[in-house]
Amino acid sequence: MPDFSRVWDVLVIGGGNAALCAAVTARQAGCSVLLIESAPKAFRGGNSRHTRNMRTMHPEPTSVLTEAYLEDEYWDDLLRVTGGQTDEHLARMTIRLTTDALRFMEASGVRFQPSLSGTLSLSRTNAFFLGGGKALVNAYFALAERLGIDILYDTEAVDLKMDDGFVREVAITHRGFPETVRAKTVVASSGGFQADLDWLEKGWGPAARNFLIRGTPYAKGVVLRNLLDQGVASVGDPTQCHAVAIDGRAPKFDGGIATRLDCVPFSIVVNKDGERFYDEGEDVWPKRYAIWGRLVAQQPDQVGYAIIDAKSEKLFMPSVFPAIKADTVGELAVKLGLDPAKVEATVAEFNAACVPGEFNSTRLDGCRTEGLTPPKTHWARPITEAPFIGYPLRPGITFTYLGVKVDENARVRMDDGRPSANLFASGEIMAGSILGKGYLAGFGMAIGSVFGRIAGREAAKNARN
Amino acid sequence: MRETEATADARRALEVCNACRYCEGFCAVFPAMTLRREFTSGDLSYLANLCHNCRGCYYSCQYAPPHPWNINVPQVLAQVRAETYEEYAWPGPLAGLFKRNGTIVSLAMIAGIALALILTMALVDPSILYTPQQGPGAFYRVIPWWLMVTLAGGTSLFAVLALVMGFRNFWRDTGGRADELRPGRPLAVALHDILTLKNLGGGGGGCNDVDEGFSQVRRRFHHFMFYGFLLCFASTTSATFYDHFLGHEAPYPFLSLPVQLGFWGGVGMVIGTAGLIWTKIVSDPAPAARNLLGSDYALLVLLLMAAATGLLLLGLRDTGAMGVLLAVHLGVIFTLFAVIPYSKMVHGVYRSAALFRHALERRPTPPPGNKPSDRALGSAA
Structure with missing residues (x-):
């Protein structure tokens, strides 16, 4: 049983790619980090478990990527699938940072392979994870353990207690028991709400009952709902899903x-x-x-x-x-x-x-x-x-578009436009800022990796001040 | 290959794999799998023997237990693999030796040692067993040369015959033809894969030898054991040459070729077998086929005993312990030769054959436009 009376520098909510990138980055910056994952260990990793590649900008061939894939072409591809429902500034920044994210992933123990059979058209644009997303998640968790990040499975954030844009403490359930976590800074990387059929039903009516959820059953949007209810600004169509x-x-x-x-x-x-x-x-x-x-x-x-x-x-x-x-x-x-x-x-x-x-x-x-x-x-x-x-x-259903609004430092915005004092977000929970419609293969992992690292870096900076 | 519960389980698992394919970069099994849409029992036999049991696919699998689909490829292929050993065993009536194989191999070793001691005492003056014997022909005063040659030669010739027949059965059953068995690039590729254990590399960066972490320890220990075994074999061959053609009778000095080959080979085998036993003990049991561990352990212990008794004999050959040690050592060696075709040792034949089949299969590139359609944008978020 961890010591819940202590104050961590950074609390990361979630256990997928974005959460892990944030936790590792914050820890490498010298912070004490607690990561809470609502799933049991066997099902850790959110929807990252089901992914297999990351769309990556690269000026020249790399170990697994052929030819070159530059910012403008990447941006055009994104523009086409979203029909303009994106934020050009954030999107281009994400695209540019994928190159460095790939290096970070390799340094973190994530392994890559040439594109899979039947996906040759992606060999130029998408870096495939050897063994797929679960192998990636395993690599990050192994690194997180080596770095001394505190990891709790079966642990769900239920209420981020916010005062005027500041997260005072976070109510959680740890193996079913209520606890309170205090941290100087919080990173929300807990995904969308596609596994909550009641919520989907609000957008789709009774038809939603017949939807199948392709990914994790743990993405119920508890944190997303909690934040929106407390005046955090939202982005993305609340009724739509991929x-x-x-x-x-x-x-x-x-x-x-x-x-x-x-x-x-x-x-x-x-x-x-x-x-x-x-x-x-x-x-x-x-x-x-x-x-x-x-x-x-x-x-x-x-x-x-x-x-x-x-x-x-x-x-x-x-x-x-x-x-x-x-x-x-x-x-x-x-x-x-x-x-x-x-x-x-x-x-x-x-x-x-x-x-x-x-x-x-x-x-x-x-x-x-x-x-x-x-x-x-x-x-x-x-x-x-x-x-x-x-x-x-x-x-x-792959994912939902509704999310929290963030700025280029992954800092969450409130409804009145002011930034939150100590709340950051990365991954699916904020992806609607960039991907408002459609989907581009491997772009979810790009957003998660890039914003995970930004959130980790900024959270660390915030915790030190 | 007959249809069994294991082949049904393997077919189901591979059908899931074939619709996923995330593991394609790990080893030869998955590229070989994607060449097929349906799996005959012969295909399953081939794929099961191609599998090196590196477990990379288990830890990467989004459908591994406790997912309801319960996909455990290393385990289910190990079960099929064990059944193929029975299926292809020659002569057929001895296939039953693969049932409870751990027990049988262990008992065989004990019986082999006991028989060697009893025979020695019956055939030569028992006092020779306990008094130091030195100089040329010392070993043969304990166990007569003719007996050594008859037993070793007889069992090894039979083992080779049985392995060749097993290979033939496997090759036919997995759709191979006789005219494919010829030198060329596929054979060279297969030999490279066999001798480097490329498929225990996890696609670069190692396998899940023990748990989720990656390592190359199994590959290295296997190399120690395999190349140690080859050195020991070379030692025996060179000793035979010394004896027959040069007229030098054993024992040979420590710095002679036969003893040097045997010494370093023995050291390699001890390190390799002990390391593999250790790896098995500490590794995560979830992807392992527990009912087959006995067979693995029995062979490893037999090989370890062969090497350890040989080294001990070398160290104590000038003392009164030599007679007993020689009898024990030769009992173990004799057992090893006798059980080779009816132990885990056969994996070497079938895996090599499967790697050769894979090299043959990969050679022609499938015509373009005839492949399943591209899933370009098919990745989940």
């Missing part, structure tokens, strides 16, 4: 990358009434996978069914769940729990509308339908060859 279509058989939480399903462009997707609802072949999957979470979420019961035939079976990454197969379309519909007559009619109508063309899975091939609503504009081939294959789809 949702992708994943295999409908995924577990409620923590299904991670293995539940991804990349078959949509080669399929037709029907809802529970057996009807198509969107152009499956609008663009290549990497550019469209993020809208399908939302599309499925808008369907009755928040479920969709992707249907392909034998021709397309090998064109996409296998999902972790076995394909549902049948010898006829009707039989497949029955296995999927759909009305066979309706699905047969939808498939027949689609097949009749397919215009002959030269199919090519690797580019926009123009194989399309004619006179069909909604149309399918690429990769449209008649579904005719047994076995017929189906996958259920459901919305999988």
